[in-house]
Amino acid sequence: DDARETARLRDTVPVAWTNAGAKPLADSINVALTRFRANADSSDVYFAAELPVKRMVEDVDLARGALDVQLEAFTWRAKRVFSAVSHETIDFAHPEVNQMQAWRTRLQQGTFLYRVEALQTDAGRGARSASRIELLPGGGFGVSDILVADSVTPLGTPERWSDFTIAPHVGRVKRGKSFAMLWETYDLQKRSNGTSSYDVTITLRRQHGGGLGALAAKIIGGVKSAVGLSGSGSDHISLTFPRQTPARPIAVDYVTLDLGQATPGDYVIDVDITDLANQRHVSRERPLTIVE
Numbered sequence: 021d022d023a024r025e026t027a028r029l030r031d032t033v034p035v036a037w038t039n040a041g042a043k044p045l046a047d048s049i050n051v052a053l054t055r056f057r058a059n060a061d062s063s064d065v066y067f068a069a070e071l072p073v074k075r076m077v078e079d080v081d082l083a084r085g086a087l088d089v090q091l092e093a094f095t096w097r098a099k100r101v102f103s104a105v106s107h108e109t110i111d112f113a114h115p116e117v118n119q120m121q122a123w124r125t126r127l128q129q130g131t132f133l134y135r136v137e138a139l140q141t142d143a144g145r146g147a148r149s150a151s152r153i154e155l156l157p158g159g160g161f162g163v164s165d166i167l168v169a170d171s172v173t174p175l176g177t178p179e180r181w182s183d184f185t186i187a188p189h190v191g192r193v194k195r196g197k198s199f200a201m202l203w204e205t206y207d208l209q210k211r212s213n214g215t216s217s218y219d220v221t222i223t224l225r226r227q228h229g230g231g232l233g234a235l236a237a238k239i240i241g242g243v244k245s246a247v248g249l250s251g252s253g254s255d256h257i258s259l260t261f262p263r264q265t266p267a268r269p270i271a272v273d274y275v276t277l278d279l280g281q282a283t284p285g286d287y288v289i290d291v292d293i294t295d296l297a298n299q300r301h302v303s304r305e306r307p308l309t310i311v312e
Contacts, residue, residue, distance in 0.1 A: 049138060049149040050069070051068065055165045056164045056181050060159070062127060066181075069190070072147055073116050073119045077115050078143075082142055085141070087108055089136070090137050091104045091123050093133065096131060120189055129156065131155070133152050135150040161206065161295065163204065163206065166305070169186050174274070179268070180204070191306065193311070194312075201276075205293050205302075208267070211297050216265050216267045216295070216297070218271075219260055220291065220293060222259045222290070222291055223259075224308075225255060227286040228285075233283045234252055237252070242275030279310070287310065
């Protein structure tokens with residue numbers, strides 16, 4: 021009945037943690053999801069989580085202690101479909117400000133709830149994040165989500181996103197530091213010479229116009245036809261480069277982008293693909309935050 025279903029959902033995604041003591045001890049975890057097509061009825065999901073480790077172990081009078089982290093995903097009926105647990109030792113004297121963790125899994129089409137939790141038992145402190153995942157049927161010409169990472173390194177000649185070593189982050193870039201982007205394009209038209217030809221346009225824009233200072237961007241790594249491309253603008257920048265690849269159902273692309281000393285704030289990254297064989301367009305965007 022409705023009451024039982026509501027109780028299950030409340031248990032799956034609790035509203036808050038209640039901890040002992042006057043000081044609030046629950047913290048939040050930043051999580052970024054990236055979805056890629058897999059089989060006809062499923063998708064690959066890459067989770068990246070930024071754990072606030074330094075805040076969780078602050079003022080603890082111990083040399084080291086354990087950090088337990090768990091990711092779970094559930095159906096709307098609270099059936100667990102994925103679970104991963106890690107346990108590691110943290111140096112309390114020199115903890116990282118934020119620690120990155122990442123997971124990957126394959127899920128069927130549908131709507132799911134996920135929950136990431138971290139617990140440091142000596143301090144009695146925890147952190148959490150909970151939200152939902154929408155995996156819609158996919159087919160035909162399209163593009164995946166944009167994976168934003170600290171770096172991506174191809175393993176041999178990559179054909180899929182999973183053919184890369186990924187140093188994760190959640191779309192929070194330190195000012196003056198480069199970052200990587202990775203995405204897949206699906207169902208590009210095959211030309212008579214057995215290739216697919218398409219243009220890629222990467223656009224960076226301020227989420228709220230009128231920021232201080234001009235924007236400047238340069239592609240410093242990734243696919244050869246993009247490296248060295250640069251541009252500048254007041255509130256947005258667009259960089260366009262050509263791609264030609266052997267025709268296959270999936271094309272994977274990646275770049276490393278340097279934004280120089282862009283003003284801290286909220287931005288949007290947009291990737292637009294134009295199939296030159298038929299002039300079809302598809303695009304995807306992702307938020308990006310630059311911090312000091």
